[in-house]
Amino acid sequence: MNAVEVIRRKRDGHPLDGDDVRAFVRGYTSGAIPDYQAAAWLMAIYLRGLDGAELAALTEAMLHSGDLVDLADLDGAKIDKHSTGGVGDKISLHLAPAVAACGVRVPMISGRGLGHTGGTLDKLESIPGFAVDLPVEKFRAVLADCGLALIGQTARLAPADKKLYALRDVTGTVESIPLIAASIMSKKLAEGIDGLVLDVKCGSGAFMKTLDRARELAATLVDIGRRAGKRATALITDMDQPLGRWVGNAVEVRESLDVLEGRGEPDLVELTLALGAEMLLLGGAARTVEEGREKIAGALGDGRALAAFRRCVQLQGGRLDEIERRGWIAAEAITVDSERPGVVQAIDAEAVGHAAIRLGAGRLRKEDAIDPSQWIHLMRKVGEPVATGQTLVRFSAPRARETAHEVAALLRAAYTVEDVQPARRRLVIEVIR
């Protein structure tokens, strides 16, 4: 394999041989191919794209660059869910135990929040004592015991993806659908799962702002999964306003417990039923979407999902009672009130995410620390009426007055209030199997 030849072929829009793609990734991971050649290659891929066979080879090479988790000795289907990232998305916390309670194992490897989006790992770490960096043997033991395990990516899982992602970050090659898809799938396929449900977010709070881009990513992800011999389904779901009413970390665990206790916000419940049903279908625990939804609703309603979650948290060292007991809402709140009567038309989810970063509840750079006690509470959501002077949104009071002003201004600008009733957006926009 001649690295310059491979770069030139992609530059000129020709398809690459699978062996060349694999050799390039191996060479880059080992250090034989320098950063500058990989950077030129990534930009050529960004602008020329990759076809299905090239993408399968890229994903496979990244996947095989590190350890593979082998869960074959655990009985039953192992199904994971991956979300492309949004604001207020705490679905994994209650979805995984609900699916596990229905007899499908969920070995879930989650990520941290970055930019305006939150991360499941950050939310889990707001539970005092909860360990997200389990060794593989412990991960397997938790999964065997309670049907789910919730951990973070280890350094030995798909290291090629880590190295390539770090390079993409500094060379303007992040927002490429094939590169995003290969990055996601290489990590997920290393988990030892049988199938995967993908929650591809679309809208103001998502990386994919348009339905066309979301569709392209969803189809690409499903295709990579199929080529790797895994069952995969993608749901394109609405991320035009935040999910649920709370944005932060400890508050989102609390809001997720509400779902597990049978009194969750309608949008959180609806998305849990939709994603859970697809996971049960892939895992063979339901024959139809309807049956899947009923089973998930049952597990949420009778306390089985909550029990599974409690057991998982306990096994991973978390003290859930501290979240339930302690004043998880930072005491002082600042409110943003409506300046006019009307109906909420839109809540710009990306702006809410940036407000969360400003409060310390999210991070701009990977190395930033998070304050799990900070929060934003959306008192009004899209389609809800508001009178002049009524609160639209409130948030935990930051120490600096200037920060409070900035956050209030960001949140005020995120809301659009008008006289008419907004067109209703479906939460699940499309399903791609």
Next chain:
Amino acid sequence: MNAVEVIRRKRDGHPLDGDDVRAFVRGYTSGAIPDYQAAAWLMAIYLRGLDGAELAALTEAMLHSGDLVDLADLDGAKIDKHSTGGVGDKISLHLAPAVAACGVRVPMISGRGLGHTGGTLDKLESIPGFAVDLPVEKFRAVLADCGLALIGQTARLAPADKKLYALRDVTGTVESIPLIAASIMSKKLAEGIDGLVLDVKCGSGAFMKTLDRARELAATLVDIGRRAGKRATALITDMDQPLGRWVGNAVEVRESLDVLEGRGEPDLVELTLALGAEMLLLGGAARTVEEGREKIAGALGDGRALAAFRRCVQLQGGRLDEIERRGWIAAEAITVDSERPGVVQAIDAEAVGHAAIRLGAGRLRKEDAIDPSQWIHLMRKVGEPVATGQTLVRFSAPRARETAHEVAALLRAAYTVEDVQPARRRLVIEVIR
């Protein structure tokens, strides 16, 4: 200037601010911007292009990255010629003294051969003792004395170009018209010239294989020159067969001396008149092309051009008599004879260039050494008749029999002989002012 932002803008096809382009080049030259960011940027430029203003800023930044030669204290116009590279192209050797003999100074900075193309510097170095790496003061003194000076690029001239070129070479970003044009013009504009004639080669032996690509490069070069406030004219000339009858180094000096002695090959003379006339026009030494051609023909005919060349070689330490005296044709020759009667239709110039590399007369990599005594002699050129068994081409016998077979096979395949008379190609295809 945020390097990633600049990369992203170009990636997305947006025009870059001139200040950003200059800052990027400065940052890369100083080492503040790493190779991998420059590589991604170059690939984005390769695939998205640069407009005239961006290109002017890029060229200017590269030009100002090093020393500028100031020739303002020398009287008269200073005009150079640059060729984009071909096979058998020894034009500079006799063109520069012919123009100097007509009263226009020619401060010529030439390059080495690379790939299938030869380089003026390599040919000059086949003259025993000839020094191509003069300090600027000596360069100026030679130019003041005999009206021309023939040197190589110094390390301090446009170092940004050297660094960028080395990166392009290993990242598959060489064949980009804007990057080629900026590279050429940044070096030429650093020479302290008033104007420049560009010989843009087109055909099988050129980097630009099609007339469209050659036109695009020619127009780009002229535009950069204009924007930098210099007079510039481009000639698109035929490089579908080698120029003259000899390909090598010492042999090309000898063939060039033939032109200076008034008995040159018709194609060499014709191109010299065409390029020389344009140089005299730019330098104000002729009012019309016709007048320019007559003046150049006069200088070639009455020995003034030859005298200028002899003086230049002498000032730069060369011993021309050794080229003239010694057996410059390596003694033993191998001939390739025609296997059929007919007329030569085509001589693939790139293939001839590769045969020259195989003989050691050219170099594949920059670090390769050249054997100046090796040669190829085209006994038949396009349009000339040949009988079965008559020699098409001969070459200096290499030591290894295998090499001889390879070179003979390359040269045989380079020739096309058929019954009909081939369509006549014009040597000067277009002039772009």
